[in-house]
Amino acid sequence: MKSWLWAGTLGVTSLAWIVGIAIAQQPRKVDDAALRNSGKTGEEWLTNGLNYGETRFSPLKQINASNVSRLGLAWSYEMGPGGGTQESTPLVSNGVMYSVTNWSIVFALDARTGKEKWRWDPEVNHAAVAPKICCGVVNRGLGLYESKVFVPVNDGRLVALDMQTGKPVWEARVAYPQNSYTLTMAPRVIRGRVLVGVSGAEYPVRGFIAAYDANTGREAWKFYTVPGDFSKPPENEAMRRAMATWDTKATTQGWGGTVWDSISYDPESDLVYFGTGNAGPWPANLRHAENKENLYVCSIVALKAETGEYKWHFQLVPGDSWDYDAVQQLVLADIAINGQPRKVIMQASKNGFFYVLDRLTGKFISGQPFAKVSWAKGLDEATGKPIVNEGARYDDEKAAVVQPGPNGAHNWAPMSFNPNTGLVYIPSASGITFSYASDPNFELKPGQLNLGIVFGAPAGGRGGRGRGATANGGTQTGGEVATAAAQAASAPAVPAKAATRQPEPPVIGPDLTGNLLIAWDPVSHSVRWSKQGGGSTGGGTMTTAGNLLFQVVPNGLFRVYSADKGDLLLEIQTNLRSAMGPPMTFELDGKQYVTFQGGQGAAGTGFGGGAASRITPKLLTFVLDGKAPLPQPPPEDAK
Numbered sequence: 001m002k003s004w005l006w007a008g009t010l011g012v013t014s015l016a017w018i019v020g021i022a023i024a025q026q027p028r029k030v031d032d033a034a035l036r037n038s039g040k041t042g043e044e045w046l047t048n049g050l051n052y053g054e055t056r057f058s059p060l061k062q063i064n065a066s067n068v069s070r071l072g073l074a075w076s077y078e079m080g081p082g083g084g085t086q087e088s089t090p091l092v093s094n095g096v097m098y099s100v101t102n103w104s105i106v107f108a109l110d111a112r113t114g115k116e117k118w119r120w121d122p123e124v125n126h127a128a129v130a131p132k133i134c135c136g137v138v139n140r141g142l143g144l145y146e147s148k149v150f151v152p153v154n155d156g157r158l159v160a161l162d163m164q165t166g167k168p169v170w171e172a173r174v175a176y177p178q179n180s181y182t183l184t185m186a187p188r189v190i191r192g193r194v195l196v197g198v199s200g201a202e203y204p205v206r207g208f209i210a211a212y213d214a215n216t217g218r219e220a221w222k223f224y225t226v227p228g229d230f231s232k233p234p235e236n237e238a239m240r241r242a243m244a245t246w247d248t249k250a251t252t253q254g255w256g257g258t259v260w261d262s263i264s265y266d267p268e269s270d271l272v273y274f275g276t277g278n279a280g281p282w283p284a285n286l287r288h289a290e291n292k293e294n295l296y297v298c299s300i301v302a303l304k305a306e307t308g309e310y311k312w313h314f315q316l317v318p319g320d321s322w323d324y325d326a327v328q329q330l331v332l333a334d335i336a337i338n339g340q341p342r343k344v345i346m347q348a349s350k351n352g353f354f355y356v357l358d359r360l361t362g363k364f365i366s367g368q369p370f371a372k373v374s375w376a377k378g379l380d381e382a383t384g385k386p387i388v389n390e391g392a393r394y395d396d397e398k399a400a401v402v403q404p405g406p407n408g409a410h411n412w413a414p415m416s417f418n419p420n421t422g423l424v425y426i427p428s429a430s431g432i433t434f435s436y437a438s439d440p441n442f443e444l445k446p447g448q449l450n451l452g453i454v455f456g457a458p459a460g461g462r463g464g465r466g467r468g469a470t471a472n473g474g475t476q477t478g479g480e481v482a483t484a485a486a487q488a489a490s491a492p493a494v495p496a497k498a499a500t501r502q503p504e505p506p507v508i509g510p511d512l513t514g515n516l517l518i519a520w521d522p523v524s525h526s527v528r529w530s531k532q533g534g535g536s537t538g539g540g541t542m543t544t545a546g547n548l549l550f551q552v553v554p555n556g557l558f559r560v561y562s563a564d565k566g567d568l569l570l571e572i573q574t575n576l577r578s579a580m581g582p583p584m585t586f587e588l589d590g591k592q593y594v595t596f597q598g599g600q601g602a603a604g605t606g607f608g609g610g611a612a613s614r615i616t617p618k619l620l621t622f623v624l625d626g627k628a629p630l631p632q633p634p635p636e637d638a639k
């Protein structure tokens, strides 16, 4: 009797053990349901931004305020030579980590150990493609679906790789670098299609987003964001409306509105959301765009995901003159406003305003500056349209000194939203002015940057040439300004007549200056807490149910704060120094890990240099009580 009971118990236990192993070994599918539920458990990180709403909020809480000080390196992976910022957020599925270098080299690692499973190099022609990427050679990430990994290659190809082997399955041509198009954004996979947009508004190109069949790579639909050839009929009703907002003398092809960072998705309404970049060239007068909206530049646009059909748009900056791309993360949340639950879409835009819109209709709910702003007095309460300061407008006779500048109050560095604290964590730059004046001798040069503004001496005294960037209280690296200024430095001096510098318009927004991390309350539109360190580009944030806010600082510091109060709980010097990417988290075999990548690397393209170029880019993974050694500092920094 006793032995039978014992044997019986063993049998049941063994069976449970065997079934448990079988379940554990059954790979989890990355199908539509998995993507819709991505981030619900936090174990895997299947899509850019963790979920379709791009919250970068993980419910994991093994790492929390009481133990985060024990966080140490579990393992690291050498990513290769580099030569740009490592902007990708790695993905994790079935214990495998997938990520991509700035030159679009894809790698798969055992997420427990960092051991490489495979690596695939698209062999981009560096010399040909680097000059076609306005702001540094970068790649912001990958997509996963069923058995494939999707990589938007810098040179305009979209490639599907076999998840197991890293071998190419299909290749689609999204656009050609010969036409000044490049790809830098992470794709979004929605119901069996891979969506991706293009970069190149500074050249400029005609912006678009397109959807490709995940099985075949065949194009399913394409949506242009700005009109093309005015002598031809518009592609659709949305383009017909857009054409009326442009001067037909201005162009025959390509005026910006590129889609280069965020794509979010609401499965309930089947609406896909993306932001659009600036118009090109930058100054409105060079596009004959004074008092014209130039649809759909600097806008948030919603399309029906199934068909690519236009549903609504909200234009943040009509007739943009300041390079205020509206492509920053589009975070979806259900929050209570005036006691009413609202389905919202939120953006901390380059232009310095934080926007809350109804995501079903595109109707403006609220918006206030989260950083110092002088180009506008505020937003119209009913429409959300900016009330532009006259002193912010410029041409070749009047220069305008405004803030934020072209690098923005918030650029690509990801923000995150924690539903427990109700706060949005924004990597930001505040108090940085820029002097704009149109180039009086502007001529469109095909295949080159065509910003249309004059670079020269920093903004000087009254009546001076009044142009160039000035950084007050902070510096920014990368971006159009650095590239264009470098080009201008090698170009012959422009025999321009002096543009009169207008008085700087009044500044609104929180009294914060420098490169910052801002914890923003999107309901009351106020700063709950803020910390020095960060910036609108580089690194980024991720937040968890452990009441933690993880921040990768562009200079290579890794910091963890309490999400509610902003208490600094941990700071680690990674020694990677620059070119940092955003953090992510996952759980495997009962352990929570935190991963990010960074480091400039030697294959420089005019950015970085010095000690930073001697650091090999690395992907770092942290765990509680991790004991692996951190990267060594560059030799000249070692004491």
Ligand code: CA
Residues within 6 Å of the ligand: 201, 202, 277, 278, 323, 325, 480
């Ligand atoms: Ca831009």
